[in-house]
Amino acid sequence: MTYIAGENRYETMKYNRCGKWGLKLPAISLGLWHNFGDIDTIENGRAMLRRAFDLGITHFDLANNYGPPPGSAEENFGKILKQDFGPYRDELIISTKAGYLMWPGPYGEWGSRKYLLSSLDQSLKRMGLEYVDIFYSHRPDPETPIEETMKALDQAVRSGKALYVAISNYPADMTREAARILKELGTPCLIHQPKYSMFVRWVEDELLDVLEEEGIGCIPFSPLAQGLLTDRYLNGIPEGSRATREIFLKKEHVGSAHDKIVKLNEIAQLRGQSLAQMALAWVLKDKRITSVLIGASSVKQIDDNVGTLKNTGFSDEESQLIEEVLKG
Numbered sequence: 510m511t512y513i514a515g516e517n518r519y520e521t522m523k524y525n526r527c528g529k530w531g532l533k534l535p536a537i538s539l540g541l542w543h544n545f546g547d548i549d550t551i552e553n554g555r556a557m558l559r560r561a562f563d564l565g566i567t568h569f570d571l572a573n574n575y576g577p578p579p580g581s582a583e584e585n586f587g588k589i590l591k592q593d594f595g596p597y598r599d600e601l602i603i604s605t606k607a608g609y610l611m612w613p614g615p616y617g618e619w620g621s622r623k624y625l626l627s628s629l630d631q632s633l634k635r636m637g638l639e640y641v642d643i644f645y646s647h648r649p650d651p652e653t654p655i656e657e658t659m660k661a662l663d664q665a666v667r668s669g670k671a672l673y674v675a676i677s678n679y680p681a682d683m684t685r686e687a688a689r690i691l692k693e694l695g696t697p698c699l700i701h702q703p704k705y706s707m708f709v710r711w712v713e714d715e716l717l718d719v720l721e722e723e724g725i726g727c728i729p730f731s732p733l734a735q736g737l738l739t740d741r742y743l744n745g746i747p748e749g750s751r752a753t754r755e756i757f758l759k760k761e762h763v764g765s766a767h768d769k770i771v772k773l774n775e776i777a778q779l780r781g782q783s784l785a786q787m788a789l790a791w792v793l794k795d796k797r798i799t800s801v802l803i804g805a806s807s808v809k810q811i812d813d814n815v816g817t818l819k820n821t822g823f824s825d826e827e828s829q830l831i832e833e834v835l836k837g
């Protein structure tokens with residue numbers, strides 16, 4: 510059936526500015542790392558994208574390697590985009606990235622100009638797009654001079670293939686350096702995409718301060734620790750969950766986090782929200798966070814996660830209780 514976006518789609522979502530820049534992102538964004546590959550059902554992916562957009566999620570995050578197989582998430586997204594979202598392109602922020610292995614030989618990964626710009630061309634082709642809104646260097650390259658990687662990002666904007674550029678997984682010192690070079694080139698760094706959740710807190714040491722000083726936004730990925738910070742694993746490992754695939758999330762991770770998950774779930778219940786909602790609200794409570802970048806395998810999970818916005822405040826007592834569990 511032809512998709513017509515919900516009329517009320519902008520009524521409940523909150524939109525936050527990326528650092529000091531003009532672009533605003535929804536407080537909750539949707540990533541297509543899992544559940545949009547060729548091994549997945551495209552109709553489920555379509556239903557999730559439609560529901561997300563109807564709830565005001567205007568930002569969809571991809572990368573060249575999402576699938577499996579690598580590239581298939583962009584292809585499937587491209588099909589859905591063409592069939593469903595044609596009239597809404599200007600209401601969408603679509604990002605992609607290059608950094609991880611995509612093709613054999615010395616030009617198929619990391620941060621050279623050769624790789625980044627060829628990869629962007631391939632991504633545009635797979636998605637059927639003329640440009641992406643945000644193009645990321647997906648990971649820092651220890652061997653390529655950072656100037657080369659940043660110049661390639663700058664070139665992506667100058668050639669009209671990206672509107673903004675960004676970095677992901679860069680440590681604080683390299684972030685400062687990337688920001689300086691991009692500023693000099695005249696194509697500023699819009700946003701940083703680091704891993705951040707109640708369970709992974711490295712950004713609190715220095716990175717968030719650097720982003721604030723530089724006026725760069727922050728969109729944490731895996732804010733639910735790939736599903737650990739939800740009710741998914743409260744009573745074992747359900748069929749079809751990410752941990753059953755044993756690739757990115759392993760059964761042993763579930764086992765070692767279980768006690769904390771149970772205690773956090775009790776606090777969430779006292780707050781009258783699901784554990785997923787509390788985990789997302791906890792990341793969003795820092796004003797330097799622009800958006801939380803969730804993944805989902807069903808429309809129900811998207812509904813649950815957007816429900817976070819009904820209660821994002823924490824009392825001192827709640828914050829302390831959570832800290833005690835996390836440090837315990």
Ligand SMILES: NC(=O)c1ccc[n+]([C@@H]2O[C@H](COP(=O)([O-])OP(=O)(O)OC[C@H]3O[C@@H](n4cnc5c(N)ncnc54)[C@H](OP(=O)(O)O)[C@@H]3O)[C@@H](O)[C@H]2O)c1
Pocket residue numbers: 539540541542543570571647677678702729730731732733734735736737739740741749750751752785802803804805806807809810811813814
């Ligand atoms: N820049 C990078 O290096 C990088 C790396 C990783 C991810 N990312 C980006 O970040 C996005 C999100 O990463 P992620 O998928 O790891 O995020 P996440 O939100 O931490 O985990 C998503 C998973 O949690 C479970 N889940 C979500 N909502 C739930 C709910 N309300 N109740 C119960 N379970 C729920 C689902 O697991 P099941 O599938 O088991 O149902 C879902 O697939 C990716 O799609 C990608 O765009 C970027």
